[in-house]
Amino acid sequence: MSDTTPGTAEPQYGTSLTRTEPFATEHIPVAERHGHPRHQFTLWFAANMVLAVMVSGFFSSLFGLSVLQGLSAVAVGTLLGAIVMGVLAGIGTKMGVPQQVQARGPMGYFANFVPIAVLTVISAIGWTAVNTVFAVIALQMLVDVPFWLAAAVIFVVQAVFAIWGHNLIHLINKIATVVLAILFAVITVLSMQQVDFAVGVNPEAPYYMGEVAGWITFAGFFFAYVMTWTPFASDFSRYLPQTTSHGKVTFFTATGTFVAMMWLGGIGVLVSSFAGELDAIPALAELTGSWAPVAMLTVVVSTLPVSAMNLYGGSLSLLTIRIPVNRIVGVVLIALISLGVTLLMQTNPYGSFYDFLNILAYLVVPFSTVLLLDYYLRMRSLGHLATEELFDTRRSVEWGFVAWVVGCAFSALFWTSTLFTGPLASAFAGFGDVSFVAGALAATIAYVALRPLPPLSSLLRGGRDRVEASA
Template identity: 75%
Template sequence: MTKAEPFATEQIPDSERHGHPRSQFTLWFAANMVLAVMVSGFFSSLFGLSVIQGLTAVAAGTLLGVLVMGLLAGIGTKLGVPQQVQGRGPMGFYGNFLPITVLTIVSAIGWTAVNTVFAVIALQMLIDVPFFLAAISIFAVQSVFAIWGHNLVHLVNKIATVVLTILFVVISILSLREADFSLGVDTSAPLYMGSFAGWVTFAGFFFAYVMTWTPFASDFSRYLPRNTSHAKVVGYTAGGSFIAMVWLGSIGVVVSSFAGELDAIPALAQLTGSWAPIAMLTVVLSTLPVSAMNLYGGSLSLLTIKVPVSRIAGVIIVAALSLGMTLLMQTNPYGGFYDFLSVLAYLVVPFSVVLLLDYYLRMRKDIAGSVADLFNTGRRINWGFFAWIFGCLVSALFWNTTMFTGPFASLANTFGDLGFLTGAVASAVAYLVLYKKPVPSGMRMADRPGIIELRDNLEKGVSKS
């Protein structure tokens, strides 16, 4: 704890493995105790859903997402590498550059900016401080946590779990004064598309929110001992995420008829009345752990695509870019860039599906050899890259966003948002068709001697553990 984390994207050696899987609970609980989750619940009334429909949609969408999240976190324990590096397995060393750049670097910059804008606006309601100065101060704290890395982030999130639980209990009790449990189906709602279609689409909000975390799932589980139970990692990761998101998402649902008409911070202030300063402090504090994790993951992503910087320099670069985005978004955190981040969720689903299939069908049969392959630049591009692209293209046919409308977008009015399901199925089918096929010579070079030596060393390490 007295020095910054020395490791970056390399495999964590067994001598440095430590911790208990229950640390994944507090990590992901604190990461999801943020205003953005509650705000997502506000959309329930806009879709014309009843309270029961809204609550069940939150639970269903979240559950499906956290199970994927938990499985990927467990894989990190077995491989000992960040999720971004694992992507080299199915994608290839250079084929992995595109998804990591789009799905993790851009996402880390954007989500840190969105959350920090909320934090600055909340801070300004507590004290008279210029936006730029407040943003700089918040980024300084977030960056220190990310620079010190794994152990400090886990400690901060353990503390945040206790603090945020107390604060959000207060907010929940106060917010429930505006709850309308009798709210029924509203066919005149602005986004009404039918009960079933609206339910599916609203559930997709929460599924998508969790899925945007999946490219970072292994970043904080890779230090766990190699023999840690995969099931326990899945359970603690999924449990922490599920409880936090269902808690805040459900509060958003039951107050959506009131809060959905306001911007996020004014809505929270009105919900909590004279206790608004406590609510604003909660928003500020809740931003610190989640943004530190985004900055940390963003820095690992830069190293994964071979940007020639250290992990610490990577944190500073991602923080600087996110600060610039924060200043651009200060008057409209849920504007155009938020729409872009939502589109990224469609692209994440095929990526995570391919990663899961590649691990269970190929990598886990030879862990040592598979980890060595992750650092083999001769594996330029692999079939998983094309499976991911195919999944994204099929998904896009069903998008109905401000950025792009697919030719089958109108089906959402009957069946709900089909972009996630079709992307997952298409990428899975494409991977199953392609993954056993020989890789053409233009996509792969012969193993370099260093890789052969690395594979031998890893095999010895696995046999000793």
């Protein structure tokens, strides 16, 4: 039976909260479709109301930017990434499969293993660890508890949410939207007492590279943060009815993402003149003074929904690359590995592994670029056949994979990272980090040039067949 079989007329799962989600990477049947596009707002709002976003804002003063420059960079970088997120989430509504499975369209069934393993499995593990480290440090400021024990308890809660699946995650994020909005509103009011709106350009800042270069690079921080979510964009929209407006899904997804990141990233910019000199948790404690326990509780609570989403997306990624487990076991595996990484990172969540996650963001941009191009230039016109081809193993490798590799390779020439600096990075230093633009342009050119050719998997099969025939 095909993975795209519509199934029974009566839903097996529907809107149920009393049973675990029975579906994984297969096509969601028509009878199971439910929800409203506005639910994408609460989902992505809660997902981005985390300390890591505020900490990213702290870099504004380190780049020597003025308050206005910092805020505008957050706005532009976030908006660009949020729009891409929204469009990809809307595609999930039409295709009815996770983002990871959609990538088989341009990449090919087996070639897709490479970007999914690198971009989604590792990203899910890494970001869950980063956010959990913040949560544990914050929890230790409230109660005397060993790091390992606190981390283990938090992971159990996160894993239960992810195991229960789609409907519970949406409900948790609806509740978290209200709770976190109230808690972060308190933090915002307290933080405003520390704001110096007169902060101007500071050429003596440790990372100062010029106003234009600094602005572009700082905007790239927030663009990259959002883009690391894009390989999971459809995971939580694929249950929406196929007739749902693509525009509405895009709007609510992008708006939820933008509001949350602009809010916390903006606070980070406004207090960056002093907070950037401190570690994340001490900075937040100093911002909130006697209200620090409330702030620490906020950090702990905010970690639960976002990490549950990462564990959920990570498990779908394992299934996409055909690791022989079911979704529940996949969640447990991702959680255990991430717990190990959390224990290794402990008090340094923004150390070398965070730098590695930035490298992953460089690779994500060409990936999402190819997905968008392939959908609008090819898959959308195929109708239901587009979904069926996602489960066709004969399409082993396609031109989209080549375009992604070209985009990543060209982008690497401009990378600016502590782990690797591209040979052309210094030549464009006056424009800041242009790696994302370079990767997107190269992937676009490569895809458009290769698309008119016969399917790559067909060419490879034909070549092999000719060799066997002549033997």
